[in-house]
Amino acid sequence: MNIDSALQYMREALERQFDLSNVDTEAMLPSLKLLEVPKKHVLQKAGEHSTEHYFIVEGLVRYYYLGLDGKEHNKAFYDKGHIVGSLSAIILNEPARYYIETIEPCTLIAIPKITDKSSVVNSAWKELFNYGCQMMLVRNERREAELLTMSAKERFLQFHRNFPSYFDRIPQYQIASYLGITPVALSRYKDQWLEEQS
Numbered sequence: 001m002n003i004d005s006a007l008q009y010m011r012e013a014l015e016r017q018f019d020l021s022n023v024d025t026e027a028m029l030p031s032l033k034l035l036e037v038p039k040k041h042v043l044q045k046a047g048e049h050s051t052e053h054y055f056i057v058e059g060l061v062r063y064y065y066l067g068l069d070g071k072e073h074n075k076a077f078y079d080k081g082h083i084v085g086s087l088s089a090i091i092l093n094e095p096a097r098y099y100i101e102t103i104e105p106c107t108l109i110a111i112p113k114i115t116d117k118s119s120v121v122n123s124a125w126k127e128l129f130n131y132g133c134q135m136m137l138v139r140n141e142r143r144e145a146e147l148l149t150m151s152a153k154e155r156f157l158q159f160h161r162n163f164p165s166y167f168d169r170i171p172q173y174q175i176a177s178y179l180g181i182t183p184v185a186l187s188r189y190k191d192q193w194l195e196e197q198s
Helices: 003-015 022-031 087-091 123-149 152-162 164-168 172-179 183-197
Strands: 033-037 042-044 052-058 060-066 072-079 099-102 106-112
Touching: 003 033, 003 052, 003 106, 052 060, 072 123, 072 172, 087 123, 123 152, 152 164, 152 172, 152 183, 172 183
Parallel strands: none
Antiparallel strands: 033 106, 042 099, 052 106, 060 072, 060 099
């Protein structure tokens, strides 16, 4: 994919969410860069400072924590049309607490650290930052509610309703980690839970 097609897709996706003028988007363009990365590419490492967020043009990424025992705990999955990155790392100017890794080969648009005063050159950057904050807040609030108020079965069914295509794109053990259950339990119960839902 070329840079012009990727930027056009990003512009159209963002314009569906909030009002962007042509002047604002044109002013943003010189700061953006196109990246094509393979699957299992780490975009952000825990413990490192974050300098960019990424708009996903194509592909799928995951956020995960690494436990003291070396076990990975999936926090979230994002596909095309989403902006990914650690808000707390950028807002608080502290190291990121989790990893961001591609699950599939990805085409991304790198967005520089938009809270940096030198980068906030127009209202489009502010709008983009505010939109990113709002969407991450909503998603985190929903995820917290799922973990605290739903059973494993309910979390599975909710995930299946919200992201049906992910089951063909994400390894089962990663979905199990996201749901807070073992891969064995997911393998054992997923067909039964889907049949009961029907």
